[in-house]
Amino acid sequence: MAVRPSVGTPVRIKLSAQDSSFYKTRVADVDDRFLYIDVPVNPLTGRELEVRVDHDLLVEYAASGSEVYRYTAQMLGIAYIPTPAVRLSGPEGTRDLERIQRREFFRISIDTSVQLVRQDDGLTYHAQSLDISGGGLAVKSREAVDYRPDDIVKATLTLPYTGDTLNATCRIVRVEVDDASQERVVSMAFEDIKERERQQVVRYTFMRQRSLKR
Template identity: 35%
Template sequence: MSLPAIGQVLRVRKGPETPEYYQSRLVETGERHLFIDIPLHASDRTALDPAGQDVWVEYHGRDGALRRFRTQVLELVYLPSPVWRIVRPKPDDIAREQRREFVRVDTDIDVKLTVRLESGVQHVTVRAHDISGGGLSVWLPRTMVLHPGMTVEAQFILPNPEYPVHARCTVIRVGDRNERGMALASMKFEDLKESVRQRIIQYTFWRQLRLR
């Protein structure tokens, strides 16, 4: 089982079933050790105290599946920023969860939405807010009103390298309008080809590293 990529986001937990987690990133790898950013709590940004304890590290593989391994925190070192030095797991020590969770990353790609209404077909180009292998969210102008359960066609181009995507989506939720009249709509991909989903997942990894 492969390790996460340098710069990839990690989740660190005190126990395998502990609900709260701390966010970190893989900074560097060695033959026997890994070096990760000091984990910070996801909500209040407080640092996790290592104290030589065992912790569980989680990350997403390129197939979207969740992976985790148990490791020991050895010490705090400086590279030159302070990082944790932890024991590098053996490939067989990395467990793959059956369920798939997709990494969601901020993005600013343009998305052409097509929705079929009783009054006709509406086409609007909007700006995406974030995307994952499971769906995306976009900013809706006043001229477009969507409701949960509606079906929308989305077309966009992924960069690095350029790859066109045409996906059917179901609207999951629509937020309130902000002061600029924009509403955030979350949509789920439906019947997406696995090859297309893999391209989107590859983009989220590339985008994640770019936003380090």
């Protein structure tokens, strides 16, 4: 049985299952047939998702304290409730609704210094973190970054507030230039991380979410 998200639930939107980038939004309203979300925004570029009627999107949302779901939704246009919201087909009746790992879902902003060392040649950068989740992290740098997708790097950082040190082997997913700030944004997925350290990251994201909701 499909589990509907409630109003205010964070939602992550992908253009396809293979797409590593995503858009962030929240549930604006929900009824028996449709899901209404605020216009999704790319957290790295600040760009809004282009609404294309009848196009499919991959929707990921938390339905309860322990369950996160994913399904393919169809964009059905803009609704006004009263502010603009994207109307999507709801999870009820979909054939591909699936439960996913919660630790891969929540990504929270983080502000700390990160050292990156490329495995092949030791090329080192010091960057500033952007966000982190149980599945990876993103950093920014004003320097030109000579990393490429699929490069393997060691990332070292200290989680704010907790003081926990993280040493993880990561795979570069993409390197982009932010049009507004002209900073290089490096997105990475954890390739090899101790489970104890991953759980430290997960606890950190939950702690930060609770504090932001207050």
